Amino acid sequence: MKKEDKILLLIDSIVNVAIGLLLLCYPLGIGKILGLPKSEENFYVLILGAVILGIGIALFIDLKYYDKGMRGLGLEGAITINIIASVVLIIILIFGTLNISDVGLIILWFIGILVFSIGIVEYFRNKLFKK
Numbered sequence: 001m002k003k004e005d006k007i008l009l010l011i012d013s014i015v016n017v018a019i020g021l022l023l024l025c026y027p028l029g030i031g032k033i034l035g036l037p038k039s040e041e042n043f044y045v046l047i048l049g050a051v052i053l054g055i056g057i058a059l060f061i062d063l064k065y066y067d068k069g070m071r072g073l074g075l076e077g078a079i080t081i082n083i084i085a086s087v088v089l090i091i092i093l094i095f096g097t098l099n100i101s102d103v104g105l106i107i108l109w110f111i112g113i114l115v116f117s118i119g120i121v122e123y124f125r126n127k128l129f130k131k
Contacts (some may be wrong), residue, residue, distance in 0.1 A: 001066045002129065005075060008122050012078050013059035015118065019111065020053025035104030055081060075126050082119030086112050 001009075022030055026045045031038070039045050061072030073081075089112040092098070093105070100108075 001063075004125060004129070006063055008118070008125060009059050009063040009075065009078070012082070012118050012122065013056045013063060015114065016052050016056030016059060018056075020049045020051075020056055023049025023052060034107050035101035036107070037098050037100050037104065075122055079119050079122045079126065082115050082122065086116035086119060090116065 022034070023045055026036075026039070026049065027042045030036075031045070055073060055078070058072035059078055061070060062074050063072070065072075089108065093108055093112060098105070098108075
């Protein structure tokens with residue numbers, strides 16, 4: 001695996017693990033601190049956090065053990081997840097009616113743009129430098 005691909009996977013892994021852990025801490029009050037939307041039930045937030053954390057760990061496995069033949073999610077899977085998830089989040093932010101604080105909106109916009117940007121960089125890096 002090329003050094004640039006490893007750097008992209010590391011950044012992507014760190015972002016996913018951080019978002020996943022934040023969502024898993026939602027019931028502890030992190031959502032309120034960050035100004036994120038309220039949820040009557042924590043079930044979906046926790047499941048989403050677990051999935052995103054799992055994606056981050058799968059990316060790390062791909063990064064760390066690629067040379068040993070062990071595969072995690074892989075770059076193509078990360079690209080797909082990043083672009084789809086970020087576009088859906090951005091559409092919600094543009095057309096939705098979220099009743100959240102300005103801080104929450106800024107954080108969600110930051111996450112949406114960051115994840116979309118990572119997906120685009122990964123896409124073009126993968127397309128231009130395919131083996």
